[in-house]
Amino acid sequence: MKELFYFLVYPGLAFAATVGGILSWFDRKVTAWVQFRKGPPFLQPLFDFLKLLLVKETIVPAKGSVYTFLLAPILSLFGASISAVLVLLPAFGINAGFSGDIIVIFYLMNIPPIAYILGAMASANPLASVGASREIKLIISYELTFILALGAIIYKAGMSLSLADIIAAQSGGVFAGSVSGILLLIALLFCAQAKLGLVPFDIAEAETEINHGSFIEYSGAPLALIYLTKYIMLFTLPAFIAVVLFGGLSVEGPQIIYSVLKVFGLVLLVTLIRNTNPRLKIKQAMRFFLLWMNLFVIIAFVLTLFGL
Amino acid sequence: MALKDYVFKKSLWVFHFGGASCNNCDIEILDCLTPRFDVERFGIKLVGSVRHADVLLVNGSINVRDKDRLLEIYRQAPKPVLVIAIGACGCTGGIFAESFNFAGPVDKIIPVDAYVPGCPPKPEAIIAGIVALINKKKAEKEVEHAA
Numbered sequence A: 001m002k003e004l005f006y007f008l009v010y011p012g013l014a015f016a017a018t019v020g021g022i023l024s025w026f027d028r029k030v031t032a033w034v035q036f037r038k039g040p041p042f043l044q045p046l047f048d049f050l051k052l053l054l055v056k057e058t059i060v061p062a063k064g065s066v067y068t069f070l071l072a073p074i075l076s077l078f079g080a081s082i083s084a085v086l087v088l089l090p091a092f093g094i095n096a097g098f099s100g101d102i103i104v105i106f107y108l109m110n111i112p113p114i115a116y117i118l119g120a121m122a123s124a125n126p127l128a129s130v131g132a133s134r135e136i137k138l139i140i141s142y143e144l145t146f147i148l149a150l151g152a153i154i155y156k157a158g159m160s161l162s163l164a165d166i167i168a169a170q171s172g173g174v175f176a177g178s179v180s181g182i183l184l185l186i187a188l189l190f191c192a193q194a195k196l197g198l199v200p201f202d203i204a205e206a207e208t209e210i211n212h213g214s215f216i217e218y219s220g221a222p223l224a225l226i227y228l229t230k231y232i233m234l235f236t237l238p239a240f241i242a243v244v245l246f247g248g249l250s251v252e253g254p255q256i257i258y259s260v261l262k263v264f265g266l267v268l269l270v271t272l273i274r275n276t277n278p279r280l281k282i283k284q285a286m287r288f289f290l291l292w293m294n295l296f297v298i299i300a301f302v303l304t305l306f307g308l
Numbered sequence B: 001m002a003l004k005d006y007v008f009k010k011s012l013w014v015f016h017f018g019g020a021s022c023n024n025c026d027i028e029i030l031d032c033l034t035p036r037f038d039v040e041r042f043g044i045k046l047v048g049s050v051r052h053a054d055v056l057l058v059n060g061s062i063n064v065r066d067k068d069r070l071l072e073i074y075r076q077a078p079k080p081v082l083v084i085a086i087g088a089c090g091c092t093g094g095i096f097a098e099s100f101n102f103a104g105p106v107d108k109i110i111p112v113d114a115y116v117p118g119c120p121p122k123p124e125a126i127i128a129g130i131v132a133l134i135n136k137k138k139a140e141k142e143v144e145h146a147a
């Protein structure tokens, strides 16, 4: 029963989606400010979601594989909510999770992109396959950077594979306070950017060149689920970074203000990166991660070994 | 029902179909999305796939070749979808109405919910057209309720 509550209400689906929706509004509002506009109203993410879910018709592709097409958004939503639960339980100090959960989270966070690929491939649309192939290449390139950065963090925390221990190891001082921590923060932010599919790494859904790529055939309720997944991921990834580099998101008393600031600050960084960069080509993105970001993380790793 | 209408009104995603236009209307439509007019305030957003669209903005005269494509696009859009004809060309055919390959104004091919005349209409006029459309839907609802 308790597990179900964790998954469905707090801190899983309902809570993560609500906060994610607020963050998505924040993201759009900041974008509007950057461009000297006023931006959407506060409830806009809710309106978008409800409109897609309740009002719009769902169209399935005539030549595609209908079940895979319709199940992919559900799969992505599951992956996102479970990773939200596993990140947020230790982050809020509700329970300690288990040893090795950082590895499980690493895999679970890959489920939404993989589900997008499945859905795109099932939709029998050429532009969607272009999007899917780009998404695959993107995953291949940022995953190594991501796991290397996690390796450095695990080393910093004294070879512990549990998020609760990583938070405990930062009680003296957060990891982001060191030189290597800042390098890791930069690398993880770019990985988060790529995982969220935001500019400059929105190559897989580039709406101006391949018309939303992987999502081109989705309409109505499945599209609503995809948006919900995106809201949840927009909360989960910053929360994860806050856990591994900023000492968790404590919700006790006044600490909650710091936690809110951490999440909003990280989302602000992501938004500013997205607003000040043009979209890369897939080749450039691969080179960026495979060459430069890996080099960057390896430097951070070496600095970690020297205790910096 | 009221909730459905409300959220639909609050989040209109626009797909832009440019027929054989002189490109002036296209530019005016893009102007609506620029910071000066900022239609995102009302939840209006330009989307790249017609499957995501709630509103079809059609501008330019529709010639023989455009006709099939316009029909196809309209069929591909998930319902309910609103159609707005922009510019003199979209509403009546405008200066192209007499030409040999003209296949009719937009409302001869697909049902149109609102017309925004002008050659080209100002961005203010386009926004006014969308507002009028939203209000018209509201008025229709009230008539239905009264009846």
Ligand code: SF4
Pocket (backbone or CB within 6 Å): B020, B021, B022, B023, B024, B025, B059, B060, B061, B086, B087, B088, B089, B090, B094, B095, B118, B119, B120, B121
């Ligand atoms: S209405 Fe006028 S401005 Fe618009 S496409 Fe036609 S000719 Fe061009």
